[in-house]
Amino acid sequence: MGLELPVFQPVPSVEEQAFLVEVGFKGMRKGFYTSTDVSLRVNDWVLVEVDRGRDVGRIRSLGGVAQKKCGGGEAHGVILRLADEEEVRQAYAARADEERVRRKTREMVEQHQLKMKVSDAEWQWDRNKLTIYFTAERRVDFRQLVRDLARSFRTRIELKQIGVRDEAAQLGGVGRCGRQLCCATWLREIKPISLQLAKDQSLSLNPQQISGTCGRLMCCLTYEHDAYLAARKRFPREGKTIRTTLGAERVVSIDIWRNTVTLQDEQRQRRTIDLEQLKTETVATPAAPRPDVADRPVRAPLPNPAQPQRPPRRPRRQPEQRPE
Numbered sequence: 001m002g003l004e005l006p007v008f009q010p011v012p013s014v015e016e017q018a019f020l021v022e023v024g025f026k027g028m029r030k031g032f033y034t035s036t037d038v039s040l041r042v043n044d045w046v047l048v049e050v051d052r053g054r055d056v057g058r059i060r061s062l063g064g065v066a067q068k069k070c071g072g073g074e075a076h077g078v079i080l081r082l083a084d085e086e087e088v089r090q091a092y093a094a095r096a097d098e099e100r101v102r103r104k105t106r107e108m109v110e111q112h113q114l115k116m117k118v119s120d121a122e123w124q125w126d127r128n129k130l131t132i133y134f135t136a137e138r139r140v141d142f143r144q145l146v147r148d149l150a151r152s153f154r155t156r157i158e159l160k161q162i163g164v165r166d167e168a169a170q171l172g173g174v175g176r177c178g179r180q181l182c183c184a185t186w187l188r189e190i191k192p193i194s195l196q197l198a199k200d201q202s203l204s205l206n207p208q209q210i211s212g213t214c215g216r217l218m219c220c221l222t223y224e225h226d227a228y229l230a231a232r233k234r235f236p237r238e239g240k241t242i243r244t245t246l247g248a249e250r251v252v253s254i255d256i257w258r259n260t261v262t263l264q265d266e267q268r269q270r271r272t273i274d275l276e277q278l279k280t281e282t283v284a285t286p287a288a289p290r291p292d293v294a295d296r297p298v299r300a301p302l303p304n305p306a307q308p309q310r311p312p313r314r315p316r317r318q319p320e321q322r323p324e
Contacts, residue, residue: 017036018034018035018036019034019035019036019062019063019066020032020033020034020062020063020066020067020070020075021033021034021035021040021046021059021061021062021066021079022059022060022061022062022065022066022069022070023046023048023057023058023059023060023079024057024058024059024060025055025057025058025122026095026122026170027120027122027169027170027171027184028166028169028170028183028184028188029122030060031048031050031057031076031077032066032069032070032073032075032076033048033049033075033076033077033078033079034075034077034078034079035078035079037079037081037082040059040062040079040082041059041062042059042060042061042062043058043059044058044059044082045057045058045082045083045087045088045091046058046059046079046080046081046082046083047079047080047081047082047083047087047125048076048077048078048079048080049077049078049079049080050076050077050124052124052128052129052156053124053125053126053128053129054080054125054126055124055125055126056083056087056088056090056091056125069188087125090125091125094123094124094125094127095123097123098120098121098122098123101121101123101130101132101153102118102120102121104152105118105121105132105149106118108145108148108149108152109145112142112144112145112148114140114141114142114145115136115137115138115140116134116135116136116140116142117134117135117136118132118133118134119133119134119135119162119167119170119171120132120133120167120170120171121133127155128155128156129155129156129157129158130149130153130155130156130157130158131158131159131160132149132157132158132159132160133160133161133162133167133170134159134160134161134162135161135162135163135164135167136161140161142159145159146159164214164215164216165183165190165214165216166190167214168181168183168184168212168213168214169181169183169184169187169190170184171184172184172185173213174213175212175213175218176212176218177220181212181213182219182220183219187219190219191219191222193216193217193218193219193221193222194217195217197217197221197222197225198210198217198221200225200228200229200232201221201224201225201228203221228256231256232254232256234256234275235251235254235256235261235275236251236254236261236278237251238251238252238253238254239251242263242282243282243283244263244278244281244282244283245281245283246265246281247265247266248265248266249263249264249265250263250264250265251263252264252270259274259275259276260272260273260274260275261273261274261275261278263278
């Protein structure tokens with residue numbers, strides 16, 4: 001009997017190993033694709049394979065960085081090759097034509113009397129698909145509008161409803177801080193913002209002062225929220241009554257920036273002191289004495305439902321004594 005040698009699979013070379021690439025398109029739209037071209041670099045224009053044709057985008061990240069951003073998801077397709085100058089020029093021409101498409105779409109929306117706001121339009125590079133982004137408060141029946149758009153632009157039409165936050169991220173703008181919107185520049189994920197974030201930071205609850213250009217609460221409320229929560233742990237809770245060397249006082253407010261606490265006594269007299277001074281003036285409340293074991297009342301044991309209870313015994317009948 002001959003000896004069978006194990007069969008080893010050839011190890012793929014570095015050029016043949018596929019890696020993940022993050023490609024960005026118009027606005028914040030992005031996709032993850034696979035490629036074996038090790039010459040790819042960030043900001044390169046590439047031609048990618050999409051659902052219905054081809055599209056041109058720009059590389060945002062490669063390899064492990066793209067894998068971390070993808071979060072274990074599947075790739076949308078493959079990168080065909082680097083885009084040449086003519087293909088990049090066609091992509092810029094498509095971007096310039098989208099303003100005309102948006103104006104034409106708004107006119108059709110007014111003709112159909114639909115309660116929707118057309119935000120933006122996006123051509124696919126090969127012009128095989130046109131995506132119309134809109135916002136609406138309620139569900140809109142746009143079936144007839146899609147037919148008219150397809151007849152007018154002679155391509156596949158996709159109407160996509162987005163929220164006001166996504167609209168601000170796609171269109172961009174300038175915030176009250178004087179800088180470009182975070183959601184349109186570097187913020188990759190728009191998380192929900194609650195009013196509790198403003199309360200924890202002692203901000204004004206006026207919606208006009210804590211809302212962004214989209215009309216919703218500003219995303220920057222979350223940036224320092226963890227620092228505020230960590231700083232407030234050093235202070236006593238507002239509304240709590242503590243006992244100091246001057247008597248019982250209630251915590252009215254705290255100031256984490258000045259490191260001070262405002263107290264109010266029983267005569268409604270207020271004073272503001274430093275946190276370290278408050279720690280030295282605080283009197284420890286004596287704990288209530290625990291009752292001794294001998295002083296505790298003895299309780300009868302409760303019956304165990306698992307054990308069957310015996311019926312009570314009848315008293316013995318005494319024999320009758322007959323008179324002599």
